[in-house]
Amino acid sequence: MKYTLSFTLNGCEVDVLVKPNDTLLDVLREKLQVLSPKRGCDTGDCGACTVLLEGEPVRSCLTIAMTVAGKKVRTIEAFTSGEGKLHPLQQAFHEHGATQCGFCTPGMLLSSISLLEKNPKPSREEIVEAISGNLCRCGTYLEAVEAIEAVANGEGKE
Amino acid sequence: MKEMKYVAPRGVDEALDYLAEYGEKATVLAGGTDVVPKVNYYELLPDVIVYVGGIGTDYITEGDGQLVIGAGATWSSLMRDPLVKARARVLAEAASQGGCVATRNAGTIGGNIVNASPAADLSVALLALDAGVIVRNSKAERTVALKDFFTGPGATVLQPDELVIEVRVPFVKGNAVFLKLGRRKAMTLSVVNTAVRIYSEGGTCEEARIAVGAMGPRPIRCAEAEKVIVGQAIDLGLIDKCADTAITETSPIDDQRASAWYRKKAGRNLIRRALVQAAGIAG
Numbered sequence: 001m002k003y004t005l006s007f008t009l010n011g012c013e014v015d016v017l018v019k020p021n022d023t024l025l026d027v028l029r030e031k032l033q034v035l036s037p038k039r040g041c042d043t044g045d046c047g048a049c050t051v052l053l054e055g056e057p058v059r060s061c062l063t064i065a066m067t068v069a070g071k072k073v074r075t076i077e078a079f080t081s082g083e084g085k086l087h088p089l090q091q092a093f094h095e096h097g098a099t100q101c102g103f104c105t106p107g108m109l110l111s112s113i114s115l116l117e118k119n120p121k122p123s124r125e126e127i128v129e130a131i132s133g134n135l136c137r138c139g140t141y142l143e144a145v146e147a148i149e150a151v152a153n154g155e156g157k158e
Numbered sequence: 159m160k161e162m163k164y165v166a167p168r169g170v171d172e173a174l175d176y177l178a179e180y181g182e183k184a185t186v187l188a189g190g191t192d193v194v195p196k197v198n199y200y201e202l203l204p205d206v207i208v209y210v211g212g213i214g215t216d217y218i219t220e221g222d223g224q225l226v227i228g229a230g231a232t233w234s235s236l237m238r239d240p241l242v243k244a245r246a247r248v249l250a251e252a253a254s255q256g257g258c259v260a261t262r263n264a265g266t267i268g269g270n271i272v273n274a275s276p277a278a279d280l281s282v283a284l285l286a287l288d289a290g291v292i293v294r295n296s297k298a299e300r301t302v303a304l305k306d307f308f309t310g311p312g313a314t315v316l317q318p319d320e321l322v323i324e325v326r327v328p329f330v331k332g333n334a335v336f337l338k339l340g341r342r343k344a345m346t347l348s349v350v351n352t353a354v355r356i357y358s359e360g361g362t363c364e365e366a367r368i369a370v371g372a373m374g375p376r377p378i379r380c381a382e383a384e385k386v387i388v389g390q391a392i393d394l395g396l397i398d399k400c401a402d403t404a405i406t407e408t409s410p411i412d413d414q415r416a417s418a419w420y421r422k423k424a425g426r427n428l429i430r431r432a433l434v435q436a437a438g439i440a441g
Contacts (some may be wrong), residue, residue, distance in 0.1 A: 001163055001164075003164060019162060020162040020163060021207070042195065042199070043198065043199075044195060044261055045345060053263075056234075056263045057259055059260050059261060062191050062264060063194070064164075064187060066166065067166070067187070067209050069166070111259065114259075130259060132258050132343070132344030133257065133258020133261065133344060133345050
């Protein structure tokens with residue numbers, strides 16, 4: 001059976017036909033062509049599929065799509081202007097070399113955006129904790145932590 | 159290809175009606191952290207998904223000398239909630255050590271209990287707190303002590319038409335400690351975990367709870383070890399004896415995370431460390 005799922009994606013109302021076992025990740029990538037959430041493990045271990053659901057980071061691969069009916073979902077696309085202007089955290093990740101292959105980057109960014117939204121001046125431990133669910137096979141953890149610290153300290157802001 | 163259904167009841171009674179109707183065909187979905195990986199890898203092909211995230215069981219309150227936690231309360235809410243911190247800090251501590259931010263935002267206390275993993279962090283903490291589980295079907299409600307809830311790995315006393323509604327944690331006495339050993343710090347299942355609670359007066363142990371996880375088919379209380387320490391003056395020698403006894407009550411297995419041999423060695427020291435901390439003596 002297919003159901004019509006309505007939710008808010010990056011500020012836009014969307015309606016999409018989904019199956020009960022489709023995950024939010026399936027729907028974003030395969031039905032709506034929103035490709036920033038990555039399919040890494042499909043078990044919730046890697047964090048590459050992280051999205052913000054009502055402002056909180058969740059695994060889109062562990063979220064049955066139908067459960068976001070009527071809710072607000074944001075991917076990293078919500079934070080770029082579309083005119084090539086980067087979010088301060090994206091800019092900082094770029095400047096600190098926190099992106100190598102880039103696969104973990106959308107998830108890593110959303111985890112850190114969510115952190116700074118709630119806690120603009122996090123300690124180093126709080127930063128590490130916030131991104132501890134995002135695996136980076138390139139090993140850019142140190143650079144990511146430094147990039148987030150830089151933004152929290154007001155660098156990279158206009 | 160079979161037709162799969164999805165229903166999202168808006169209240170407990172409606173959810174129970176669906177369970178009465180679909181019985182074993184129903185797969186109850188809460189936070190999804192345990193159910194959805196199985197769906198993604200086709201280990202589980204549900205006939206009907208009953209999503210209980212919208213039935214209003216995400217409350218945390220207190221009354222009648224106990225903390226009352228709705229089954230839908232997430233790990234994130236447990237670690238932040240002032241009532242949990244004040245009344246059952248060990249549960250908040252266990253919640254803060256599980257998974258990562260994103261999985262704690264989704265996973266629920268009811269899900270952790272019903273999934274019945276032998277390594278379940280919240281269940282181990284709840285065992286040390288004498289927690290009870292409120293189980294309901296469309297006709298009746300019953301209370302099951304958590305220690306009697308698990309029957310094996312992934313197996314519980316829950317019937318197909320029943321839902322775990324609530325967890326009740328009495329305001330117990332003493333000092334409780336949760337410790338977990340994993341392969342790494344974040345996003346890891348426990349190789350062994352333990353929750354210990356000691357209530358002592360004038361250096362004599364009046365009440366003790368020693369719970370361990372990942373040391374057998376289900377999370378357990380080490381009743382013999384508890385007997386070793388209750389009524390005695392607590393010192394390091396007694397704690398050593400107690401930890402040694404606790405390990406004799408366990409039956410760990412070899413798996414991809416650790417060998418049974420390692421679990422016994424590490425588990426013994428983890429229990430010892432928890433006892434030392436809970437007793438508040440220098441170890």
